[in-house]
Amino acid sequence: DIVMTQSPDSLAVSLGERATFNCKSSQSVSNRSNNKQYLAWYQQKPRQPPKLLISWASTRESGVPDRFSGGGSGTGFTLTITSLQAEDVAVYYCQQYFSVPYTFGQGTNVEI
Amino acid sequence: QVQLQESGPGLVRPSETLSLTCAVSAYSISSASYWGWVRQPPGKGLEWIGSIFHTGITFYNPSLKSRLAISVDTSQNHFSLKLTSVTAADTAVYYCVRGGGPTGLFGLWGQGTLVTSSS
Numbered sequence: 268d269i270v271m272t273q274s275p276d277s278l279a280v281s282l283g284e285r286a287t288f289n290c291k292s293s294q295s296v297s298n299r300s301n302n303k304q305y306l307a308w309y310q311q312k313p314r315q316p317p318k319l320l321i322s323w324a325s326t327r328e329s330g331v332p333d334r335f336s337g338g339g340s341g342t343g344f345t346l347t348i349t350s351l352q353a354e355d356v357a358v359y360y361c362q363q364y365f366s367v368p369y370t371f372g373q374g375t376n377v378e379i
Numbered sequence: 380q381v382q383l384q385e386s387g388p389g390l391v392r393p394s395e396t397l398s399l400t401c402a403v404s405a406y407s408i409s410s411a412s413y414w415g416w417v418r419q420p421p422g423k424g425l426e427w428i429g430s431i432f433h434t435g436i437t438f439y440n441p442s443l444k445s446r447l448a449i450s451v452d453t454s455q456n457h458f459s460l461k462l463t464s465v466t467a468a469d470t471a472v473y474y475c476v477r478g479g480g481p482t483g484l485f486g487l488w489g490q491g492t493l494v495t496s497s498s
Contacts (some may be wrong), residue, residue, distance in 0.1 A: 268442075307484055309425075316474050316488035317417075317425065328486075360425055364483025368440040371425040 269293050269363050273372035280377065286348040288375040290361035295341045298365070305365035308337055308346045311374075312357045320359075321346065353379060381406040383475045383489035391469075391496050397462040401475030401489060408451060409433045413480030414458045416449065418471040419491070426471075430479030431458060438480060465496045 270293040280286040296305045304324035309317040319328050321337040324344055334349045348355055358374040387399035401414070408414060415430030415438075429439040431449045439447050443462065451458040462469060473494055477487040 305483065309485075316491050317485070318488070319484060319486050322484055362425075362483075362485075367438055367483075368442065369427040369479065369483045371427070373424045 268368055269296065269366060269370055271361055271363055271370050271372035273359075273361060273375050275375060276373070277376040277378065279379065280348075280351045282353065282379060283350050286351050286355075286377055288346055288359065288377075290339075290344040290346070290372050292342045292344075292363055292365075296363045296365035297341050304340050304344070305363055306337075306339070306344050307362045307364060308335075309360045309362060309371075310355075310357045311360065312354075317360060348377070351377070351379070381477070381487060383477065383487060385473060385475050385489045385492040387492060387494070389493055389495060391465050391494060392498055393466055393496055394464055397460070397465050397469060397494055397496070399460045399473055399475070399492065399494070400457050401459070402455075402457045403477075404456075408456045408458065409453050412477050413438070413482075414451065415476050415479035415485070416460045417474045417476050417479075417485060417488075418469075419474070420468075420471045421493075427479060427485075428460065428462075428473075430476075432480060436480075467496050470495045470497070 306324040308321040311317040325337045361372040382404045413430045416428040446463045448461040472491040474491045475489040476485040478485040
């Protein structure tokens with residue numbers, strides 16, 4: 268199984284400031300044939316199900332604000348919120364879909 | 380607007396079978412999508428359980444495969460999960476999802492239902 272490790276576990280950021288957190292995979296989730304990164308980010312607000320934010324490491328889903336951006340390749344990835352808003356308080360999970368079983372990181376808790 | 384809604388018992392005795400159903404509304408389950416289940420133990424992270432296509436093709440998490448069955452009922456537009464021989468470790472919020480097939484993305488989630496394994 269590919270193990271996903273996120274850091275930090277928790278992050279406190281002031282409103283309007285930048286939040287950056289990381290995700291590492293135990294093996295590459297990059298497909299050499301199509302040069303795609305099989306890495307997604309999800310946002311889970313309190314008492315809600317997760318919501319898909321970003322796929323292919325950097326492609327925002329429809330309706331996701333452009334203050335969210337993803338990057339990285341191979342085994343190292345980042346999610347950045349450029350200007351944190353109150354509604355961004357949530358746990359953020361990365362997930363690899365390169366191989367079965369699909370696996371998630373343990374989550375990063377973002378607080379104000 | 381496509382919606383997923385889980386239903387089933389909230390309490391299952393250890394060693395018995397956990398059974399859940401996910402009703403899909405405003406979308407035909409026979410369309411080109413995979414449907415699946417993800418669970419989240421209280422206060423913990425997410426675990427993909429398995430997914431199914433309307434033709435019956437399944438992808439299962441190997442760690443659960445021996446106890447797992449996911450099925451689809453196109454006439455009722457719902458799909459189901461059965462997990463046998465449950466233990467306290469199976470206590471979790473169970474989410475039904477659209478996705479989890481070859482693309483492995485989970486684009487739509489139900490609200491989730493808490494299932495507790497306890498005597």
